[in-house]
Amino acid sequence: MSQPLIQWNDEQAMLADAAWDFVRAKFPMETVRRLLESRDGFEHATWQEMGAMGWLGIALPEAYGGSGLGLGSLACIMEAMGQHLCATPFLPSTLAMQAILAAGSAAQRQALLPDLASGQRIATVAFTEPHGSWELRQLDTVATMAKDGYVLQGTKRFVLDYAAADVVVVSAQCQDMPALFAVEKAAFATASSRREIVTDETRRCYELKLDGVCVDSACRLLGGDISQAMRHLELAGAFLMAADLVGAANGAFELTLDYAKTRKQFGHPIGSYQAIKHPLVDAMMGIELGRALVYHAATFLDASEDRQAEVAVRMAKAHANDIMAFMADRAVQFHGGMGFTYDCHAALFYRHSMWARHTYGDAIHHRRHLAPLVL
């Protein structure tokens, strides 16, 4: 018979408890609001604490300073961070580590991963391009072999936390093959970068113009099947963002539920009216289903990264996108006039939704991939 749809062990449960406690304590809404104005969007001290607790290396083997659990265990951390709109370089650094782990040689892994796992250094990924495809193997950026290295030509978008990063994993087409390079940011001294203006002011996204940047040949990740690694990164990104979105949807839900209980109109709390009550129940159900799909995807992803895992991850992201779209919309609408203001927290969730839903694939993208897999 097939494996259980959901498995979650005590170690993972303890990690989840710690993650929720930490994020709740560190990210009250005042902090989230304050960080909107900051350069990096997060506090480096918080990042150091996350590193000290071992969270950054959870999905890395012990040999590289990790704890040897799978990617699935990160669901609870991403979910908690999503619920509290907590921005740290956790997503980009995790994906960069996954890229190095999947595609790097033993020496490259050994050289880069331990410092990233400890939080001493921060990494990000430069994958997305102006054409806007979520297919990581669709690359306009080109790497040309030159003396002692490669010359990169192209533009990258949505490079998260670039300003704070020490290492950037860049994708490029090299001799008609996709390639990945793990580059020290110092090498990008001649590249031009600028912060992009995005809806979600809790995030820091950068455009990176690689106009003939030269990188050392040792930067090219040479340890594995790059196509396979990129497929892994697509799924990892979708999975982590699904968890973030389900958390964020629940954050928007709790905010709105609270308001529905306290805000009075026509002499009664607005939550007593069925026009408010029933959609909130629908949202709650969608969020519960989303949580189920995220932990189902975590279970399958850690069991084996096969077709079944791909189905589960894509289902989770497609559903998470849809429920976040619904909940963020209802959060604004049910706050009435206040919901239309910049200062209402519903706005933060709504703006986060626009970024998060369109990071690592929207619902249509994932359903398009699901069709041949399930039909």
Next chain:
Amino acid sequence: MEDALQALRKEVAGWLARNLPPRPAFKLPQSFLEVESQEQLDYLRDWQKKVYEAGYLGMAWPAEYGGRGLPPEHQDVVNEELARVKAPFMFNTIGLFWAGPTILRLGTEAQKQRYIKGILSGDDIWCQGFSEPDHGSDLGNAQTRARRQGDSYLIEGRKIWTTLGHFAKYMILLARTNPEAPNKYAGLSFFLAPMDAPGITVRPIRKITGEYGFNEVTFDAARIPADTLVGEEGQGWQVAMAVLAFERGVERGQAGGMVSFPLTVADVAALARQVHRDGHPAIEDPLIADRLVQFFIEERAFRANMARAHHERLLTPSRPFAPMFMGKLYGSELMKRLADFAVTIQGANAPLYLGEPSAIEGGEWQRSAMNAYGATIGGGTTEVQHNIIGERLLGLPKG
């Protein structure tokens, strides 16, 4: 226990391979809600008895009353196997799923001895007397009267939507013993009424599908023994709430099996490969394909959510009972939408219905779509479920 369950799964699969009955020549009901003829009843009752006698029903019910006293995971394995082979459902649903667990929890020792075994064997068919013509969703307002007279009660009133009422030996009956009680709930009492009592008349009601299966039951000074009372007089509402928790799947304790033939998205995908639209299999239409994918996602999410209910640490702390509370509401609406979609992909042929020789798959999907309302209305309508979940689970104020 894992090994024991594995062994059980193998054993049940083998037993089913040998014992699954062939589909009869006559039309079978899709669920317990539309058993209309004696031949349907005999077929389903034989099947239930066979499953019970093989030891695969009521496995978690106490052995002294006819069960086997095993952990519920054993019955779960059997249920999965029954669903996998699309075995016929357990027609005595009201006894097996609702009345039985309620009697086991709240009944007297004598009541457990008298009723449980017959529920499991299918010898005693049960029906439910909750809704009244004027009180459906507002169940607490039920007006059927029960007057104590010596060692019996005289019942006067009408109950409606009584599934299996025309075959039933017993009814779980909610009736008003004290119209002067301080509130409407406190005046209700709960009985295990014998349906052969003089003064009980059962009139069949035809359903939207054209089938029969439920009824209106009239009590004209019907005399039932006083020892059929469950709990004390005035505790009827609490007992009825226990029944509804079992009925809606909020609580576990059901005997086992299914209440209908399962509808799956895979069945609808198979249909979409068979029927043609514009000269091509419907499944090749990307709009149809995308709707199917959405249903696959919903179905997987629903199953994963039910599986999550067993992982305490994965439940949402502010609403740990959410997966159980939402099962009936979400599941019934999903099935209705799915069946309607199965109809709509049939295109211009979609109106062809049961009995029409050219109807696609015999018109069964059209029948399913209509029968799906049995679950979205019965056991508390979708609208009432929204109120209950909003108020009890989310703490929203009553309107």
